[in-house]
Amino acid sequence: MFKLLRSLLAAVLVAFSAGAAQAQPPVWIVKGHGSTLVLFGSVHLLPPGLDWRPPALNDAIAHASDLWFEIPLDDASALAASQLAIKVGMEPPGVTLSSQLPPKDRERLAAMAQRYGVPIAGLDRLKPWLAEVTLSVAAYAQEGAEQNDGVEHALSSTAPATLARFAFETPEQQIGYLSQAPTHDQLASLRETLGELEEGRAKYDRLIAAWMAGDTAGIRAEAVDPLKEEAPGVYKALVVDRNRRWVKVMQRRLAQPGVSVMVVGVGHLVGPDSVPAMLRKQGLVVEGP
Numbered sequence: 391m392f393k394l395l396r397s398l399l400a401a402v403l404v405a406f407s408a409g410a411a412q413a414q415p416p417v418w419i420v421k422g423h424g425s426t427l428v429l430f431g432s433v434h435l436l437p438p439g440l441d442w443r444p445p446a447l448n449d450a451i452a453h454a455s456d457l458w459f460e461i462p463l464d465d466a467s468a469l470a471a472s473q474l475a476i477k478v479g480m481e482p483p484g485v486t487l488s489s490q491l492p493p494k495d496r497e498r499l500a501a502m503a504q505r506y507g508v509p510i511a512g513l514d515r516l517k518p519w520l521a522e523v524t525l526s527v528a529a530y531a532q533e534g535a536e537q538n539d540g541v542e543h544a545l546s547s548t549a550p551a552t553l554a555r556f557a558f559e560t561p562e563q564q565i566g567y568l569s570q571a572p573t574h575d576q577l578a579s580l581r582e583t584l585g586e587l588e589e590g591r592a593k594y595d596r597l598i599a600a601w602m603a604g605d606t607a608g609i610r611a612e613a614v615d616p617l618k619e620e621a622p623g624v625y626k627a628l629v630v631d632r633n634r635r636w637v638k639v640m641q642r643r644l645a646q647p648g649v650s651v652m653v654v655g656v657g658h659l660v661g662p663d664s665v666p667a668m669l670r671k672q673g674l675v676v677e678g679p
Contacts, residue, residue, distance in 0.1 A: 422644030431656025455648030479520030
């Protein structure tokens with residue numbers, strides 16, 4: 391499921407460390423009347439030690455007026471989000487996740503739970519969206535992925551403390567987009583993620599390779615198209631509708647002077663429904679892929 395779902399990793403570090411000096415994750419630049427937006431697409435968890443920062447991003451942060459993320463990154467917000475997820479992500483008494491799946495998918499769910507050390511009894515009490523997130527996080531943890539290795543935490547922790555930080559959404563809003571999706575859409579997204587987990591690290595390797603090379607077509611193929619095809623309702627809610635809301639925020643920001651660095655999941659920045667595409671349709675000049 392698109393924004394809270396992370397990806398696998400570990401030995402991929404070896405594959406990419408030799409090419410770190412040529413890191414080219416894509417950057418988009420939008421200019422208004424005396425204002426500039428620098429858009430950077432994040433991969434939320436990365437191989438530890440990967441040198442991923444493109445010079446254009448470092449330069450933008452050095453001259454920025456403010457730094458934007460999807461949600462606040464402080465500990466209090468993270469705790470509140472976790473508590474809310476548990477509150478709204480449990481099935482009511484007498485309802486199980488397994489009871490909503492056909493036999494084949496029940497077997498797949500049990501197999502992935504066993505592979506990644508998630509007790510199936512506990513998983514079975516969760517609504518599909520939270521079960522999906524739980525399995526994904528367990529998979530990343532097993533491969534050594536840490537949240538602090540992700541783009542957002544790396545940028546926030548190294549940017550000047552005096553640099554103002556803002557967020558497009560609250561954690562409550564983001565969880566709401568997940569939890570309010572129709573059950574059939576949640577189940578479709580869960581099946582798509584089960585397929586990714588069954589594939590193992592290969593999909594994540596491909597995504598990181600495309601991202602490091604600035605290959606937007608490759609990013610789209612790995613991070614956007616599968617969700618759009620398998621769970622179009624979730625795709626609309628988590629990608630398209632959110633992009634539209636963010637574009638409105640960006641348009642308001644462009645009316646003010648200064649430089650804003652805006653960091654969102656890279657899947658929001660590629661393809662025909664992306665933020666850059668929407669900004670271009672509004673008549674704005676967007677430099678970048």
